[in-house]
Amino acid sequence: MNAVLMALLLVVTLTAFALSARKRWKLLTIGSTQTPIDRIPERLRLTLRQAIGQQRLTRYPLAGLAHKAIFFGFLVLAIRSLILFARGFTNDPAFGFWLLDAGTPLGNLYSLVKDIYIVLVLAGVLVFAYIRLIRKPARMTLSTEGLLVLGIIFVMMLADILYDAGAAVLHARTAATATGNIPFDIWSPLGSLFAQPLASLPDGAIRTLWHAGFWVHVVLVLVFLNLLPYSKHFHVITAIPNVFLQPLDPPGRLLPIEDLEGKVEREETLGIRRIDQLGWKGILDLYTCTECGRCTDHCPAARTGKELSPKAITISLRDFLYQHADALTGAGTASGNAATDSDETAPALHRADLVPAVVSEEALWACTTCGACEQECPVGISYVDKIVDMRRYLVQEKGECPAPLQEMFQSVExxxxxxxxxEEERMKWAEGLDVPICAQAGEIDVLFWVGCSPAIDQRARSIARAMATLLNTAGVRWACLGPEERCTGDAARRAGNEYLFQAMAQANIETLDRYSTKTIVTVCPHCYNTLKNEYPDLGGHYEVIHHADYLAMLIAEGKLAPRQPVKAKVVYHDSCYLGRYNDIYDSPREVLRAIPGVELVEAEASRDRGMCCGAGGVQAFKEEEPGTDRINTVRLKQLQDTCAATICTACPFCLSMLSSAQETDDSSSPEGLDIAEVLLQSIGALHPDSN
Amino acid sequence: MSNSILVFVEQREGTILPASLQLFTLAQQLATEQGGQVCALVVGARIGELASDCAALGPKRLLVADAPPFRYYSPRAYTQAICDAAATVGAQTVLLATTALGRDVGPRVAAKLGGALATDCTSVSSHNGSLRIQRPSYCGKCIAELELPADGLRVLSVRPNTFAAPEPDAAPAAEVEPLAVDIDAIGSRATTLEVVKSDSMHKDVSEVDIIVSGGRSVGSEEDFSILYDLAEVLDGAVGASRAAVDAGQQPRDRQIGLTGKVVSPRLYIACGIDGAIQHLAGMRGSRVIVAINTKADAPIFSAATYGCVVDLFELVPLLAAECKRLLAADS
Amino acid sequence: MRILVVVKQVPDSRASLSVLADGSGLDKAGVRFVCNPFDEFAAEQAVQLREKRSDVDEIVAVTIGPAEALQTLRTTLAMGADRGIQIVVDESVMFDELYLARAIAAAVTRDEQGYDLVLCGKQGIDNDAGDLGPALAEYLGLPHIGAIVELVVNESGDRANAKRQIEGGLEVVETGLPVLLTCEKGLVEPRYPSLPNIMKAKKKPVETVDAKTLPGMAEAAPRATFIGLSPPPAREACTIIEGTPEEMAKELVRVLREEAKVI
Known part of the structure; x- marks a missing residue:
């Protein structure tokens, strides 16, 4: 085309982009913590599934398909753009890096694929425009930026067609067999099709159009590239790395603060106080957010009118980060290390405490840590760790938390x-039952970790009693710690009190190790998650089994035989800490299906989209933050909509939250039961509480 | 020989407290066992008429410190009055009722006179001239037994209703002796400006000794009025369960439980509360718990000291009436 | 302005307590000890005064009890007191709060500077007596205001206004400083000490002194003698009161008054 112009264009735009990218890179590296990049094959598989496979996106079918079209269109058309850049330097309109030269078999094939994707991308753009302009879902930020980019893509595609059409006309006219007719080219359907209306134009006009198509495409690609670092479309660059680099731990595992006392000694921040403490992965998260709002759409707090919106947290953090980008990176070079805490003399805006400057306390304390946001996020952004880290700072360094939590901390301690x-309440659940205690029991196969709620809550005690009876019926050699069992520290940890959690964990690990514990069964998903995923960090390594899995296994092995029919329509409510956190969806359902007479139905929101009961993330121990609804009443309504007679849970907290929603609900509510309680009814062993 | 027993008679707005009248029974008992005469001291402003009520309870000497500065309780002035009276009658034993005032002034008197002290006694007996007393401690989880020596001054405050008040004697034995207290010499810089009465509508659950609490089954904000009536009679406050608060029947600051306020009053009356774990965690520390609920298997009964399986709407008004009658009879 | 905070270590109110078989005291096995909750109000009030005003020079925390009470003193230091005085006494004198008050008075009057405010808890949840505050005021020759639920200290720091809880109402009391105040629930919400503050508290100066070595305490002895501790009449399962509603009302009021002695 025009080598000078092309070179000039590339130099200017690529330099501009390089400068932007450098700025973003510098900002990324203010992050103080290091995330290890290990387990590469696993990460590659994950990236293939989530980024290339677009697995998360298609959870919203229409938008997911449209995005898939545009995403793959971009991959295909990226090659096209490179070819066009090259053609800018040559006078060969067929140049395609030799391999893809027009007219060669591969070149033809590519040309056809490209045209197909142009159509798909155009369709995708129209779908997105429809969503943005007509459907206007509340989850989305309906910015002009979004429309502008859609427009750019649309015009870019049209320009490409125009370029091909112009080329087709010119080709037809210069060809040896020029007839004036433009043949339909199966390898370039769009170009030859759109060439028809141009056929009557003079050569000069065609040439202008052809040039226009070329330059519009090329310029738009480069403009778009330069827009990326300043917009939500930065995800085009960062999403795949972000997915690749996301934590591979079970979602329920919070990372411990290592050397807690040493950190205090050295006056290092505990948790996250300022933006530069997010870590580079945290900042990459902010770069990557596409503002699609799927997180907020499924956040139980946001759905019930709380101040919390995961998307808003990311966007406010990102805006804050960008707003103070210069100061943050500048400070980094001036003091050598922006992350040291000692420099308290000049409180600059960019060093403001994130809570409350960017995130309100009300929002922070509204999170149930249910993980629905992370489950939905198509680009691997994490929320729970950030929220807990911000709580960690507030609780541990400022001693600030909702008042009831202080009482809870003291009680746990x-x-x-x-x-x-x-303390004498802890074993009351076992009264009248044959419950062996580790201190007296001989060799055991399984340690039954009862948990505070099943040990102390009057209602939940029946779960512990049912489980003990089932274990006895199945002939399992088991025992529990009895009075030596103490809170796992889960609630304290989710509330940000890492110190208390570690103290509780160490005490429990000591006790468990004293009895050479190998296998633990528990009825509480919160205990389960903590024992299984978090105790190993503190030196407690056990095989931990949730009772849903364990009961399913006992049934499969024939050690428990549910024979008596339990005639009931049952809906199973998924516990977040069991399902999303630990991927246990099937075994509780298997247990229920094994019971004759049970008709299992599903709520509309179930499995990994099941809505939280409202208990997690320490909400059970504080007042719910102000909102329009209570989470438990909304969830109860969803379950009631199935017309089930029984709501089954596998978590004492879910059961308690749903029962307390029933208290405030006048309608005749379905009965709430734990899977162990239903199973016991069917086993025929005399229920311990039935007389 | 100074072995008199001085009863400090507490009055409030011209009425002698029943708890003070009950002290005369103990005083008489001690006089019989250990010798000495029963004397009484009334302190206040313009309390002339009270003297005859007091005289009817049989003190041998009756001192009255009647002066404007005694209108409101002042620790130093009252301490001075009691110490002066103790010196005047040659007291070896000073008896007070365990009220806010009794708890407050007793230690000062004992400290000032170098005596022995026992607060909130629930049992007192003579033991070779010394006194063996029992008093609840550790939030009522234990009972401590102490001995106050036979020699030297002894100050005892006695829990109300430990003794029954004696029958008034028609022929009073004592003349009223005015007691002049040199208040100016104390130079106290603390003065009570006023006493603001609080009623059950305004009392905070975390600051009272008696709580009447309602669950969602009370029904509505208006229906809560019967709970307020009972609380008013008992000088307590009204609490509510989370369900009742959620249903808008009571304001959030009255919510008792794990997620609301944690309370440990002397008496907790749970009306129509089933006793979810969150609620129990907030009131388990109460000394005496009364459960009123139609469901005999409600968890609240497992935490309660006394239980009534009955509709709260039937029992609560009767309870208020009965308490009112009894408390009226006291005064 | 100098503030003295008096704190005491007590068994955690959640602990189930049992008495040693010979009645000689509490069975301490497995019992956790904490700062007396009412004393925490006192400590919190002191720290809040410092946060609100610029004229608080020093907050000194004093505790009295067996050697282990140091833990409680550290908690108070973690809440914000500057230094501590630990008076060590034998456990057997802990029930005589007059004696404890004398020892505290003897310890703090060694320092001629004196205190403008002395803050105590309304009562210890061990003895449930509340003798210590008023007795200490008497020994220190200070006025006191008991069981306060609200406190305002004027700008010049020489007068204070307090509200105290009494039966049936609130008493509004004005006083000059220095004064001793005992703190009731509702005055302030004690803070949860932050981790850095807990760590810093370990380094704050604490003077440990044996009560017997204090001026005038060598010969002093408790005036009351401890005889023993006994468990209360077993709190058996809930007593269900039967009958017609009228009978129930009568019987309930009777037992509350005569057995439980709560009304």
């Missing part, structure tokens, strides 16, 4: 349970 219950 002093009484070993979060309910302020005297």
């Amino acid at each position: 002093m009484a070993g349970n979060p309910y302020s219950a005297p």
